[in-house]
Amino acid sequence: MEGGEGALALQTGAEMLDYLVRRRAQMDQHELEWSVVAARFAQTDEYDELGFNSPIACLKAMCHMRGGAAADRVCVGEELERLDTSAEALAAGEIGFPHLALIARTAVACGEKFDEARLLRHARKESLVKFEHTCTHAKHAADPDGVVDEEKQGVEARSLTFSTADDGSVLVKGILDKVGAGALRTALEPLAKRDGKDDRRDYPRRLGDALVELSMNGLDRPNLQVTTSLETLLGLAGAPAAEMEFSLPISSKAVERLACDCSVTRILLGSDSTVIDVGRSKRTVSGPARRALNARDGHCRWPGCDRPANWSAAHHVVHWIHGGSTNLDNLILLCHRHHWMVHEGGWQIVRSDNGRMLTIPPVTEFQRLARGPD
Ligand SMILES: [Zn+2]
Ligand SMILES: [Zn+2]
Known part of the structure; x- marks a missing residue:
């Protein structure tokens, strides 16, 4: 076997790099073979x-790996039949195994609309x-609802715990969904900038300081940096996701919500990729219009919710992207959670004849959200 003695004899950086690149390609090839067997193993009932509850759980325990890594490999093995060209690119050292795993995952998500050649072109250079x-x-582009479902799962998985040590310091541990984390980072980054060249705090320290500062001072809504096409904002079939600073791309549903109360710097790219709209526009509900709305609604209008106005978004009942106006009769205050439920969560909120607000739950899967408001 190559390595061992041979590896120790390597002298120059160039020799070492050559060795590392070659060995990595061999290891990727081994990963591929391993994946094929893993997928076949998953078909048996040995687990x-x-x-074990599942083949993945079995591989995770017996092969000392993370569940995600095991699942990636089973997925690659299962999809390999339609990934000929990608497997060749892997063998030629043009892409790595992690690229191939992403391609396989995308193949599953896209189903019949999967375009291997196009993805591979990107994989080779990205x-x-x-x-x-x-x-x-x-x-x-292939399945916008699937991306929304992933985002819903991300929101469901949000958690934050505080555990206090003997000396009173607190360990903060948490998981955020990509949009939530992007919003948090957008709020923290400006506060975490170095304070002159004598500022010797490292980046984690500055982020920690920024979080405390934010908590002390601020309910000022961060101005999120989102880049989207008009097609995405309209939720048209085949539209790409939108780009959000500090986040993986986000679904058109999420953009629709963020754009609804304009906590977004909209950058709409025309068909020739020119920026046609930057910054807050007339659709922003601010100044006198926002004060009038705050005075009328007082708090989130979801039945039973009393989150105050400055914790709430100005929801357009008919979204401005569909021609809804920014007049008071087209606006209601909704807190963050209820705003999310109306956009991504599939809930409807309507005004009854006597002026009361009524909520209608989504008909599909997310019934467990149907518990009452917080
Ligand atoms: Zn809204
Ligand atoms: Zn609410």
Whole structure:
């Protein structure tokens, strides 16, 4: 076997790099073979005999790997039949195994609309992070609802815990969905900038300081940087996802919500990729219009919710993108959670004849959101 003695004999940086690149390509090839067997193994019931819940759980435990890594490999093995060209690119060292895993995941998400040649062109020249964005765009174009479902799962998985140590310091541990995390980073980054060249705080320290500062001072809504096409904002079939600073690309549903109360710097790209609209526009509900709305509604209008006005968004009952006006009769205050439920969550909120607000739950899967307002 190559390596061992041979590897120790390498002297120059160039020799080492040559070795590393070659060995990595061999390891990727081994990953591919491993994936084929993993997919076949997943078809057997050996995992069940051993008392595991799933083949992935079994591989995770027996092969000492993360569940996601095991699942990626089973997916590659299962999809390999229609990934001929990508497998060749892997063998030629043009892409790495993580690229191939992303391609396989995208193939599953896109179904019949999967375009291997197009993705592979990107994979050959893009870093993994960039390529992950490309794959999200492809998934969104093929199946926008699937991307919304992923985002819903991300929101469901949000959690934050505080545990206090003996000395009183607190360990903060949390998981955020991509939009939530993007919003948090947008709020923190400006506060985490170096304070002159004598500022020797490292980046994690500055982020920590920024979080505290934000909590002390601020309910000023961050101005999120979102780049979207008109097609995406309109939710048209085949539209790519939208780009959000500090986040993976986000669904048109999420953009629709963010644009609804204009906590977004809209950058709409025309068909020739020119910027046609930057910054807050007349659709922003601010100044006197916002004060009138705050005075009329007082708090979130979701039945039973009393989140105050400055924690709420100005929801357009008919979205401005569909011609809705920014007049008071087309606006209601909704807190963040209820605004989310109306856009991504599929709920409807309507005004009854006697002026009361009524909510209608979505008919489909997310019935467990149907518990009452917080
Ligand atoms: Zn809205
Ligand atoms: Zn509310």
